[in-house]
Amino acid sequence: MARERIAKTGMAPGGHPVWTDREMALLAVIFPDYKRAVAVLQRRTYSAVKCRARSMGLTDCRHSWTGAEVSRIRRLFPTADKKTLTAAFPGIPLHKVYAKAGHIGVHRKRRQFKPTGIPSIDQIRGRAFQLNVSMVDLDAMAKTNCYFQKGNWHTGNIKYKAIGRATEALDGLLAVRWKDQV
Structure with a gap:
């Protein structure tokens, strides 16, 4: 009885017009531009267009987490x-x-820094990781601009002054070893 009335009047029980095949085909072509769809489908609201797109399977359904x-x-x-x-x-x-x-509020576990192949820099980066100090913070503590953040040492640009400052900032000591005494 109700289906016959809806088919005859073209209106749902709430007084809203029933979606036609033409409207759904237009929405499928226009999707995902909702604003344009509302302009083309003049008798449809923004919410109605979004709801119909979801029911047509054009969008991902929202997942309810258990x-x-x-x-x-x-x-x-x-x-x-x-x-x-x-x-x-x-x-x-x-x-x-x-x-x-x-x-x-669950975060990924911090990963160890990749080795650079330069022992002094690797030791500084390892100590910074142990102390939970980022490279940004290390540069600020050692006043080395962006030396440890950018990692330009792979080009051979090793700044011993920056290494000394970082060692001091992390409460370390620099030691010199001679090749003939190793």
Whole structure:
């Protein structure tokens, strides 16, 4: 009875016009430009267009996180690699897992700095990691501008003054070893 009335009048019980095949085809072509879709589909509101796009499968559905999934994020996220996270949350895009982890305040575990091949710089960077000091903070403490942030030492640009200042800032001592006494 109700379906016959809707088909006859072209209006839903709430008084809104029923979506026609032509309107849905236009929305599929115009998507994802919602503002343009509202302009073309004059009898549709912005919310109606977004809702119809979601029901047509044009957009990703919003995922409702369960307590078990949140617990799994808290357990795995700090140390797991991307492959493990993808396997642990099948059907959920990785960017949504990262967004949820940020929302609940779970962060990735800090990774050790990559070795440079220059022992003194590697020791300074290792000590900074132990003390939880970033390269930005190290440059500020040692007053070395951006020397440790930018890492120009791979070009052979080793600044011994910066190494000395960083060693002093991290409460270290510099020692000289002679090749014939090693």
